[in-house]
Amino acid sequence: MLSSFLITFREGLEAALLIGIMVAYLSRIEKGEFNKYIYFGTFAAVVASGLLGWLFFSAATSLGETQQEIFEGVASLSAAFVLSYVIVWMARTSHAIKDRIEQRIDTSLSRGKLLGLVSVAFLAVFREGVETVLLVGTLAVRAPSRTVIGFGGGLIVVLILAVLAFRGVYLLDLESFFKTTSVILVVFAAGLVAYGVHELNEVGLIPPVIEHLWNTNFIINEDGILGSILTALIGYNANPSLTEVLSYAFYWLSAGAYLATTIFVPSGKASTSEA
Numbered sequence: 676m677l678s679s680f681l682i683t684f685r686e687g688l689e690a691a692l693l694i695g696i697m698v699a700y701l702s703r704i705e706k707g708e709f710n711k712y713i714y715f716g717t718f719a720a721v722v723a724s725g726l727l728g729w730l731f732f733s734a735a736t737s738l739g740e741t742q743q744e745i746f747e748g749v750a751s752l753s754a755a756f757v758l759s760y761v762i763v764w765m766a767r768t769s770h771a772i773k774d775r776i777e778q779r780i781d782t783s784l785s786r787g788k789l790l791g792l793v794s795v796a797f798l799a800v801f802r803e804g805v806e807t808v809l810l811v812g813t814l815a816v817r818a819p820s821r822t823v824i825g826f827g828g829g830l831i832v833v834l835i836l837a838v839l840a841f842r843g844v845y846l847l848d849l850e851s852f853f854k855t856t857s858v859i860l861v862v863f864a865a866g867l868v869a870y871g872v873h874e875l876n877e878v879g880l881i882p883p884v885i886e887h888l889w890n891t892n893f894i895i896n897e898d899g900i901l902g903s904i905l906t907a908l909i910g911y912n913a914n915p916s917l918t919e920v921l922s923y924a925f926y927w928l929s930a931g932a933y934l935a936t937t938i939f940v941p942s943g944k945a946s947t948s949e950a
Contacts (some may be wrong), residue, residue, distance in 0.1 A: 680826070681908075682829070683828075683850060686804075686810075688836065689856070690803040691833055692858065693803075694799065695712045695775075697799075698710050709792055712796070713795075714796075716794065716796030717800050720800035725911050728812060735816045736811070746876045747874045748874030749811065749875075754806075755865075755867040756866070766857070776799075779791070783795065788797075807937065856893070857934060863916070865923060866909045866911075869922065872922045872923075873901050876916050880920065887915070888916060888917050890914040891914075
């Protein structure tokens with residue numbers, strides 16, 4: 676429940692911020708009459724994301740036990756890959772996201788291609804929708820009711836914040852927002868890698884080498900409240916296999932090094948190194 680709430684909150688807030696930038700910019704250049712195209716693109720993206728989520732859940736739940744474990748394992752690793760791409764994308768473009776969005780809006784308006792406004796909003800929201808489906812979908816297969824509650828709670832909080840902050844969203848520091856949420860994405864992605872490898876261990880597609888490297892259930896039981904939260908958030912497993920631990924550690928080392936050297940490096944040092 677907590678993990679689906681946090682995922683939905685993060686992805687939904689990012690989508691709301693991007694739409695807020697578009698609407699605020701159109702208002703600033705006195706083109707507010709074109710907001711309807713932004714809203715239409717947003718609505719279409721939400722519908723498309725919902726359809727994708729339904730297809731994802733239907734496909735996962737219609738499989739047999741072994742096929743479902745394979746599906747969950749592959750889906751988890753795929754979601755981790757997508758999140759890793761998002762982290763890299765944020766590191767390279769977070770400082771210029773607002774400028775790029777405004778440039779695309781200007782181009783669409785100058786050429787009279789109003790469908791371009793629809794596509795700008797659609798792509799921005801649908802990207803977040805795909806990420807949400809991949810992340811929340813893997814949780815929904817394991818615990819449907821709790822995932823739905825967390826998803827609904829996250830969506831409600833995002834909608835409330837969006838309404839309250841809509842007029843001031845243009846002034847937010849998006850670069851800082853994306854840098855901070857990149858850490859959250861790394862935490863989730865590492866957990867997805869571990870869970871994906873675990874599922875593929877179960878069906879024998881990835882050999883565990885050592886089936887249970889240790890067992891910490893006597894300290895934190897993975898079926899308890901704290902254990903369930905840690906499992907959902909960081910991929911905690913009380914008795915992991917060797918390949919699960921190695922994959923988890925490798926992802927943290929590589930992703931952590933990337934964050935340290937690209938996202939959180941001081942701007943002055945970054946510019947010096949580039950020079």
